[in-house]
Amino acid sequence: MDLFKKNKVVNWHEHVWFKPGTRELNVEQCDQLVQYASEVGMDILVCSLPIAGGMPTPEDIKLCNDAVYQAMKRHPKVIKGLAFINPGYTREALDEIDRCINELGMIGVKLYNHYFASDPVVRPIIEKCIDLDIPMLWHAGKLTVNPESQPFLSNGEHFAKVAQAYPEAVILHGHIGGGGDWQWSLKAMADYPNIFTDISGSVHDTRIMETTYKMMGADRMLFATDGSFASGIGKILGADIPEEDKIKILNNPRFERYLERGMK
Amino acid sequence: MIIDVNTYIGHWPFRQVLDSTPEGLINLMDKSGIDMACVSNLNAIFYRNVQDGNEELAYQIGADKEFKDRLIPFAIINPLYPGWKKDFIHCIDDLGMKGLELYPTYHQYNLTHENAVELLNMAAERGIPVHLPCAIENIRQRHWMDTKEDITAESVAQVLSLCPNTDFIITNGPTSTIAGKLATLSKNRQGKVLYDFCRIDLLYFNFDNFVKSVGADNVVFGSVMPLQYVDTQFAKLYFSKISNEDKEKIMYKNLKELLKL
Known part of the structure; x- marks a missing residue:
């Protein structure tokens, strides 16, 4: 575990949640998350609060982002926020990005599975992120079983289309180990240098790290856990890749500038 | 000391897996400080006649003293295939296998099938524990030719009372949920029900809470090497x-006792 103790560790995919049955931050869970992160040697947690099902309204979205902001204020040295948005409400989504980035001090945008990344409805969001120079973290995966459970879940092919149209966008494929055919997405994304992936997810198949490293390189990999701390840690420790590149993945220098912004 | 309850040799057909020979597995064990491992042959799952896979396993382990000392062979039996009874007895009595491993979702039967129940009771009579891996790979990424089902708590629940003396080891699944559902049924049985923690995370005390709820006496270490880190x-x-006392039980003592090592 020395790798985690001796190096700066930025976890680019974590969540805070509402208290069950409310629209308020689950403070106790948030504090436990930070405590655990500290115990295992994580320095920064980049958090969002997405709504997975249905079609969240602008009002729903604001409550999510307000809860994230509360978590940021509660743990300003540890929690950085991503603004969750629903591209289906274009004007409100653009306003919410402005509010979250410029007023609340968040450092990027989180998109879920409401639309494919390549859907034209997402274009104004992508353009806004380019203007603000902020990354977009996408809930992603290529489900091979029960894909109808998430019919608009983006995978590597969708991100490749976006990257082709917007080479200046910073696209972050969420959880390459989040379930689904990770080889599919890696093959689809490999040739697009503005697509990155975080390594989170509960899947810790052998070779997932080595294959990601081979196809995308450490420069395009970011440490993350998305609720699966042991898997995230195990993948990094178990991967047969050079230590200097593991250190790079733990705190990817290409994403450092985002961390320097936002709420202090 | 560490004993791993869930490892494989053999070919995994759906993605490239390295270190899938006895030698490769031993290398992985050495790298991670694992002393002994229960091992079955992936080939057996996919051969029509699973017994050929068991024979391969016995032959490969028998080829080297270190393999024999450190790899504990488990027999995969398909109780719907002709000769299954004879194969099981041969694996235990002649090939020295220490456990039985079942793949009902791959071999397409219910654990309550009369042959399966008979096999499970035969295992109990011989003091042979039964390993039930809920899955091999995560279900969300299954190849189109792979099974689309996992072993569930419900399927195990149905068979527990039919085989009251059989020792079960349930691994590589949502064992926290399964253990919760089987808690009442597991009581007052002669046979044990052990669980691994392969898919339980450490965050929010999940692992510690699992050990507390199931009891450290009923938890074993399983890695799914060489398919998982x-x-x-x-x-x-x-x-x-x-x-530390509980950790020792989990890392080796429970399995050592169960397998009479």
């Missing part, structure tokens, strides 16, 4: 706040 399992033990 073993370090994930070590991270849970490393950061856990359970006692």
